[in-house]
Amino acid sequence: MKINSTKFKDLKLIKLKKFNDLRGEVVKIFDKKNKSLKFDCFESYISKSKKGTVRGLHGQTGKFSQAKLIVCIKGEALDIAIDLRKKSKTYGKVFKKIISSKNQLAVYIPKGFVHGYIILKNNTTMINLCSTAYNPKKEFGINIKSINLNIPKMKMYFSDKDKNLIGLKNYIKNQK
Numbered sequence: 342m343k344i345n346s347t348k349f350k351d352l353k354l355i356k357l358k359k360f361n362d363l364r365g366e367v368v369k370i371f372d373k374k375n376k377s378l379k380f381d382c383f384e385s386y387i388s389k390s391k392k393g394t395v396r397g398l399h400g401q402t403g404k405f406s407q408a409k410l411i412v413c414i415k416g417e418a419l420d421i422a423i424d425l426r427k428k429s430k431t432y433g434k435v436f437k438k439i440i441s442s443k444n445q446l447a448v449y450i451p452k453g454f455v456h457g458y459i460i461l462k463n464n465t466t467m468i469n470l471c472s473t474a475y476n477p478k479k480e481f482g483i484n485i486k487s488i489n490l491n492i493p494k495m496k497m498y499f500s501d502k503d504k505n506l507i508g509l510k511n512y513i514k515n516q517k
Contacts, residue, residue, distance in 0.1 A: 342369060344378065344449075349424055349431045351451035353378065354438065357412070359445060370412045370447060371470065378449055380408055386469045390460040393497045397457015398423060398483040398506070405479035406452040408472040416465025417441035418458040419492060423483060423509065425516075426453035433513050435488050455483050457503075459492060482506040 343356040360367045371382065388396065398421060401407055411420055420440050424431040436454075439461070440446045450456050458467065487508030507515075 342372065342375070344375065347436065349422075349434070349436050350426075350429060351379075351449075352422065352424075352436055352454070353449040355410075355447040355449060357445040357447055368414075368445065370468065371410060378410075379451075380410060380449065380470075381472055382410070382470045383473050384471050384475065386471070387466065388469070389464065389466045391498070392460055392463045392465075393495045394460040394465075395457065395485055395497050395499050395503060396460075397421070397503065398455040398485050399457060400425065400453075400455035400481055401473070401476055401479045402481060403479060405473055405476045408452050409450045409456055410447060410470040411440065411450065411456070411458070412447040412468040412470075413440045413442055414466050414468055415442050416460065416462040417443070418460050418465055418467060419490065420448050420456075420458045421485065421488075421490070422448070422450045422454045422456045423488070424454055425512075427516065429453070433509065437490060455481075457482075457485055459485070459490070459497070461492075483509050483512055487511075
C-alpha cells in the first residue's frame with residue numbers, strides 16, 4: 342500500500358495493493374506497522390447499498406471523535422469529508438474523492454471531520470474501520486445537500502436522520 346498526503350492535514354489517500362494468483366485476489370487494507378497512519382481500529386462495519394444511497398455526513402464529539410479508514414471493496418462511491426477542526430487551515434473545507442474496487446483507493450480520515458459517502462453504482466460494498474465506538478449521544482452531522490458536490494443527477498436515498506441534519510454554513514455559524 343502507498344499512503345499519499347492531501348491538502349488536509351493528516352487526511353490520507355491510500356493506494357491499496359492487490360495480490361493476484363490463480364485462486365483470485367487479496368487486498369491488504371490496513372497494516373498497523375505502517376506508522377504514517379496513527380490509527381487503531383476499535384470497530385468496523387460493512388455496508389452494501391444501492392445507487393443513490395447517501396450515508397452521512399456524520400461525526401462524534403469530544404473523546405468519542407472517530408478516525409476512519411474507508412474502503413470500497415465492490416462498486417463505486419463518492420467519499421466526502423469536511424474538516425471541522427477549528428484551528429486547521431482547511432476548516433470548513435470539503436474533501437471528496439471517488440473510491441472504487443477498480444481504482445483500489447482507500448481514504449483515511451483523522452478525528453475532527455464529518456464523513457459520508459454517496460453510492461454511485463448498485464450493490465456497492467464499503468468497509469468502515471473506526472477508531473472509537475459508535476455513541477449515538479455524541480453523534481452529530483452535516484446535511485450533505487448543503488455542500489456543492491457536482492454529482493450526476495440520480496435519485497438519492499436518505500435515512501430520516503440524515504434528511505434533517507444542519508447545513509454546513511449554519512453549523513459553522515453556530516460554532517463561533
